[in-house]
Amino acid sequence: AQSVTQLDSHVSVSEGTPVLLRCNYSSSYSPSLFWYVQHPNKGLQLLLKYTSAATLVKGINGFEAEFKKSETSFHLTKPSAHMSDAAEYFCVVGYMEYGNKLVFGAGTILRVKS
Amino acid sequence: NAGVTQTPKFQVLKTGQSMTLQCAQDMNHEYMSWYRQDPGMGLRLIHYSVGAGITDQGEVPNGYNVSRSTTEDFPLRLLSAAPSQTSVYFCASSPGWDSLYEQYFGPGTRLTVT
Numbered sequence: 001a002q003s004v005t006q007l008d009s010h011v012s013v014s015e016g017t018p019v020l021l022r023c024n025y026s027s028s029y030s031p032s033l034f035w036y037v038q039h040p041n042k043g044l045q046l047l048l049k050y051t052s053a054a055t056l057v058k059g060i061n062g063f064e065a066e067f068k069k070s071e072t073s074f075h076l077t078k079p080s081a082h083m084s085d086a087a088e089y090f091c092v093v094g095y096m097e098y099g100n101k102l103v104f105g106a107g108t109i110l111r112v113k114s
Numbered sequence: 115n116a117g118v119t120q121t122p123k124f125q126v127l128k129t130g131q132s133m134t135l136q137c138a139q140d141m142n143h144e145y146m147s148w149y150r151q152d153p154g155m156g157l158r159l160i161h162y163s164v165g166a167g168i169t170d171q172g173e174v175p176n177g178y179n180v181s182r183s184t185t186e187d188f189p190l191r192l193l194s195a196a197p198s199q200t201s202v203y204f205c206a207s208s209p210g211w212d213s214l215y216e217q218y219f220g221p222g223t224r225l226t227v228t
Contacts, residue, residue: 009154034216043204044157044219090156101172102217104149104156 002027004093006105014113019063019078021108023091026072032094033074034102035065039087047089050074061085086112116140118220120205126226127195135190135223137205145208146188147172147217148180150201157204163188195227 007022025031033050048059055067061084065076074091091105121136139146147162149172159172163182177199179191188207192199202224206217 004156036219043221046216049216101147101159101162102157104158106154106156 002031002093002095002103004091004103004105006089006091006108008108009106010109010111012111012113013081015083016080019076019081019085019110021076021089021091021110023074023076023105024072025074025091025093027093027095029095030069033065033067034092034094035059035063035074035076036090036092037087038090038107044090047076081110081112083112083114086110118205118207118218120203120220120223122223123221124224126228127192128228129195129197131195133192133195135192135203135205135225137188137190137220138186139188139205139207139218140186141207141209141218142185143207143209143218144185145210145215145217146182147206147208148178148188148190149204149206150174150199151204151222152201160190160203192225197227199225200227201225 003026005024035047036044037047038044047063048057050057050067058064063078088107088109090107093103118139144165148160149157151157158174161180163169166185169180202222204222205220208215208217
């Protein structure tokens with residue numbers, strides 16, 4: 001069965017320090033991988049996506065993620081956190097053999113301290 | 115271009131009542147879907163549609179019905195509301211059914227069943 005595991009439910013960083021949000025997935029095929037962000041009481045916004053092109057994917061707001069097939073991981077990073085990055089982040093896998101179905105991780109809440 | 119719109123934003127129902135959550139998109143997207151979001155569980159797919167007249171079940175379809183008579187609209191019906199259906203509901207649309215395509219999310223409907 002398809003699954004996505006976000007290894008941390010909460011991450012706390014200081015403003016200006018690096019961000020690392022970890023994600024592992026299971027798949028028998030090469031999946032599409034996404035990171036979405038949800039600010040409080042808002043809908044979801046796409047940060048970045050991997051669709052079998054370059055393994056290092058750059059997204060909006062300085063975020064990037066690296067696809068590592070051998071580790072089945074797709075960790076999200078940002079060199080320097082900003083207060084406005086405080087939100088919940090979802091790692092999401094799309095499985096082509098099931099149409100455009102997305103499987104969501106449980107989410108990681110990022111807190112940024114001043 | 116309004117994107118994906120959902121109504122109502124908030125709703126309180128009594129157990130056993132029925133209601134319809136509305137979703138519309140003005141981007142001529144083929145693919146539409148409904149998710150529910152519960153704390154610590156990410157988003158789970160309820161139903162999806164790959165085009166007008168075509169719908170299918172997702173991960174958690176019980177207690178919900180959908181129809182897709184037009185490309186633009188994809189209403190979600192709760193037949194007999196239960197407290198377990200208290201959740202935040204998101205509608206999403208995508209230009210194609212392939213998971214390579216980004217999904218665009220509506221702002222959500224917060225439903226409470228008492």
